[in-house]
Amino acid sequence: MCYFSPNFILLLLLIQAFLANCCIEHERDALLEFKAGVNDESGRLASWGGEKCCNWAGIRCNNRTSRVVKLNLRNTNMEPIYYEGNIPSKLTQLNNLQVLDLANNYLSGQLPRGLDNFTWMSDQLSSLFGYYSDESLIAMTKGLKLEYDSTGLLLWKSMDLSNNNLIGEIPREIVVLAGLLNLNLSNNHLIGNIPLEIGNMTSLESLDFHMNNLSGTIPQSISALYSLEKLNFSYNNLSGSIPTGYQLQALDDPSIYSGNPYLCGPPLETSCGSSGRFSHNNGNNDSNSKNIGDSDKWLYLFIEFGFVAGFLVVFFIILFKVKWRYTYFQMVDTVFDRLYVLMLKPKL
Known part of the structure; x- marks a missing residue:
């Protein structure tokens, strides 16, 4: 049996403590590029300098690998702190990122390409091989403000870019992020269709796209999201019949789809025609026939x-x-x- 001296163990702890404050060079460069592209009138990002990016405001790293695992610059509305600018594609080089929260700011431009580079968001098990420091996280998900302790952070994976001025289409590669539990892109100016393969994001518990300009039909693949507990597609330009099956049967609140005048089918009162398209009978054929008679x-x-x-x-x-x-x-x-x-x- 091998025994290690107390001095050796102490040395390992010191090395780990030192590495915990450092970060990977290309990840630090990606963060600095983000800083250079935003207007930070509050000066909160003044701490973003030097080699130890794990100590920067809003940044947390894995204690073992020194990889950035959390970027949280959410404006909590408790003080007038916000960031105005674009999200650079280089930010997707933070491969081990588990939490990306930039909500309630004035970020503009398109969603960055290369979201599939967030490999830890893609893997449903990867977070089990790392851990955070002893801290908690306040997260907005399922319409609630939830607090996760250090143990909960092991499994928590979230992307929240809500309440910004983002434009363009939702990148198709976002469906690769099968490990995400929360995806919130609400209150932006996004256009185009909901990705057809969104059903591949099988870990999702909360999905919120409301208050955008999304169009087209809701993909049938969404019925494969067995863990989904909160869904909001309201106030877009979606059309056609609402998918049914599996978990969607439990999400029967009509407000989920309100503000989309050309959507039809349960849980809305608007019925669909034989082709699955919007019908003006509002689900009341007998009544309308009687009125015509x-x-x-x-x-x-x-x-x-x-x-x-x-x-x-x-x-x-x-x-x-x-x-x-x-x-x-x-x-x-x-x-x-x-x-x-x-x-x-x-x-x-």
């Missing part, structure tokens, strides 16, 4: 009333106007005589 009845009633009224007008005029009566019957006799003569001519 009532309209036809009124139409026929007015026609009959007009005929009777016209007949009575002529009748009473002839009844009380003697000269008109004589003229009318004389005209009828003349027409009758002429018809009679025309009928007899061939026989003569």
Whole structure:
């Protein structure tokens, strides 16, 4: 059996403590590029300098590998701190990132390409091989503010870019991030379709795309998100029938899809036609058919009333106007005589 001296163990602890404050060079460069591209009037990013990026504001690293695992610059609205600028693609070089929270700022431009480089967000098990320092995290997910302790942080993977000014389409490679538990891109200006393969993000518990300009149909693959507990697609330009099946059956709150006038199917009252497209009957075919039938009845009633009224007008005029009566019957006799003569001519 091997024994290690107390001095050797102390040396290992000192080395680990030293490495915990350092960070990987290319990850530090990526963070500095992000800093250079944003307007930081609050000066909170003043600590972003030097070699030890693990001590920078909003940054946390893995204690064993010194890789950046959390970037949290959320504006909590408790003080006027916000960041204005773009999210550089180089930020995706933070391969071990588990938490990316830039919510409630004034970030603009498109979502960075290369999101599939977030390999720890892609892997559902990778976080089990590292650990954080003894701290907690306040996270907004499922519409609630939740606090995760150091143990919970081992498994927590989240991307929250909500309440910014981001534009463009949602990158297709985002569906590779199968380890994410929370994805929030709400309250931006995103356009285009929801990625067809979004059902590949099987770990998602909370998905929020509300208040954007997304269009097209909701992919059927979303029914494969068995862990989904919170969903919000409201106030977009989505259309077509709402997918059904599995976990979606439990998400039956109509407000999930409100503000999309061309969506149809349960849990909305708007029904879909045979082609699965929006139907204006609002799920009330029998009522509308009855209304149409009532309209036809009124139409026929007015026609009959007009005929009777016209007949009575002529009748009473002839009844009380003697000269008109004589003229009318004389005209009828003349027409009758002429018809009679025309009928007899061939026989003569």
